[in-house]
Amino acid sequence: MTPPESSGPRRPLRADAARNRELLLAAAAAEFAERGVDASIADIARRAKVGKGTVFNHFPSKDHLLTAIAVARLDQLTESAESLLAGSDPGTALLDFLTLGAEQQQQLDLSAMFAGGTADIQDPAGVDQARERMVRAVDALVTRAREQGAVRPDITGADVVLLMCAPAYAAGPLRQAYPELWRRYLMVVFDGLRPEGAHPLPHPPPPLGHL
Amino acid sequence: MTPPESSGPRRPLRADAARNRELLLAAAAAEFAERGVDASIADIARRAKVGKGTVFNHFPSKDHLLTAIAVARLDQLTESAESLLAGSDPGTALLDFLTLGAEQQQQLDLSAMFAGGTADIQDPAGVDQARERMVRAVDALVTRAREQGAVRPDITGADVVLLMCAPAYAAGPLRQAYPELWRRYLMVVFDGLRPEGAHPLPHPPPPLGHL
């Protein structure tokens, strides 16, 4: 019954198990979005209509679950960045990317995992690699935009990654009342990234590798 | 400038109690800064070298402690804003204020309390009033700057209050490695507030009263 490569790292899951995994990720994302990272495993399991034990069958710890979500989001952003890179206008592409990032952030603040704040987590599910992939993709996007004058010359990919979450964060306190307010602050920040009227920046950008 | 006990308790505390109160506020601020709002009372007490019960003698609940810190910070910002309003250059005054705000935020993220995200807290120690005072002071600062062309015409005091915390937030993940990085992002955001090269904003500003 058990396939020969019984202890291989990536055994294909049984159909129902795979389905449960997706249900769980969705439920967890929703619950985390609503209640923050303190959402309880019990609530997530209930929302996924699954036993509590099943959660731990799929994700050895709450952190693993959290990072699995983060990885999914990072990968999604990486993909977006890459496909936008194929598109035409560099400035528009970057703004579109930032919009996607803020939209995501609007739902669940994972910024710590997006930008290297994972010192205390043992990178349970490859966040570091996923982040690296995203950072590289964003850097490509930014480099192209900078070279074509769509953003100011002293801005790097690392800056953009870090600033990506800021608009949603600024609008956060009024999210209930004005769910689209983040768009306003994204434009403010983006205006700050433009070459026109740029003033010299007081601190060097962090190296890409530190993200 | 500062009165001895701006928002202190009714009766003047005994000397030693007053000292403990300050020790506690400092310890709590530090602990919250390091561990977030989930820092435990036990740790705070230990850090203040005080019994656990003493914390509750001074602050009837953890929320009261948290809000006491928030109120102190808000009042400090209000004062800064007011004294900057008396100074000369409107643009510089606003930038200086944002610098102070970001510096504070750098240490402990209380943005939720700074901007009306206190629906679930019963305002134990007057955060709402403190916030209102600050918002009014900031609005005065912004209005003056806007009238004199130091910031773009479509920016309001509410916008500034909300954006105030963003630079520290963006730089947060790299705080350990680059403690001054927030200055960089403060300048980016401030460039976004300038009139030069401003693009139209996609969402109306929130009314002051909603903060």
Place this chain on the structure above:
Amino acid sequence: MTPPESSGPRRPLRADAARNRELLLAAAAAEFAERGVDASIADIARRAKVGKGTVFNHFPSKDHLLTAIAVARLDQLTESAESLLAGSDPGTALLDFLTLGAEQQQQLDLSAMFAGGTADIQDPAGVDQARERMVRAVDALVTRAREQGAVRPDITGADVVLLMCAPAYAAGPLRQAYPELWRRYLMVVFDGLRPEGAHPLPHPPPPLGHL
């Protein structure tokens, strides 16, 4: 006579869980009897040889545990009253019921829950209904006895419910030394309920609905 799970939970519990539930109820009853309602959950858990958390798995709060015990007792009394009502002699039936009630009370004083003193509890487990059922059953018993001249005419079901706990209470201080002393005081009280030598009572009986 007794159905397997008279007021049990919706789903049939797993065998081991059901056993733990009974262990817990027994341990709690014993502990409450010895230490009063201030007995600690930790002690109850220890006595039931169960983890503290298990207590809360079965009963969401201490009040729920307490009321679960109360409901069980009330239901037991209701049943007794109903089956005694089917029996022959009205006077004997009432005395037998009071004996059962006092016997129960002897072990754990839940009189407050037996007689409407639950204003501060949000009726976590249906004490109110259980009490109503018992009160109704007792009233039937008393009405029959009164109509047949077995008790004085100015006594109601409410009176009997209230007086039911008194004998065990009176004998309480000497429970250790004379565990059966309550029988003596039950007879005194019961003599007071008899028609012979009854003097007029100075206060109207409380309406049934107030119990």
Place this chain on the structure above:
Amino acid sequence: MTPPESSGPRRPLRADAARNRELLLAAAAAEFAERGVDASIADIARRAKVGKGTVFNHFPSKDHLLTAIAVARLDQLTESAESLLAGSDPGTALLDFLTLGAEQQQQLDLSAMFAGGTADIQDPAGVDQARERMVRAVDALVTRAREQGAVRPDITGADVVLLMCAPAYAAGPLRQAYPELWRRYLMVVFDGLRPEGAHPLPHPPPPLGHL
């Protein structure tokens, strides 16, 4: 200044201290009556308009405070019993005494201390002696009544002491709604003590010394 017998057990208190002691006893009695024996020392101190430390200056522990109240009540009852003994009708005297006892009990249930349930308390303030005095006085009252046929012959002083608290206890759950209901149950119990229609009692009375 300090009187010679400085460490004598019964130094006359300074006038203000004596006053505070009375304030405290009154406040404690009121608070215990309202909130039960779990009333907090802090509340008592506040009610007496006295510092918390003062409570402990007068009463070395909460138990001492509680027993001081009990002793005062017992002494009061002893006095009543003794003066009623001097009066005319034995039956009326006993009923009057029971009325006083129930009235007292109505306010604060100290029955445990009234009837020897102090095994766990180290008799901090002479409850045992005070109880003995009362028991003796009640026994005299009962003996006289029994000899004159005002109560049934098989009833002793010990029985009456134990039964004394029962009416208030029975009426307790409805105290708020019907504050005088205890009078009804006192008459029921008293009818049970009368010689008319008395049935034999199933258990010997406890010896006086066991109270």
Place this chain on the structure above:
DNA sequence: GATGAATGAGGATTCATTCAT
């Protein structure tokens, strides 16, 4: 693989009691 019962460490809070002022 799925389930949910069992577990116990950890957290906020209360309160009698002690002690410095």
Place this chain on the structure above:
DNA sequence: AATGAATGAATCCTCATTCAT
């Protein structure tokens, strides 16, 4: 003698995680 600040043991409860079914 009076005060009230300090203390820490005790309590209820939550929740991630383990494990038997």
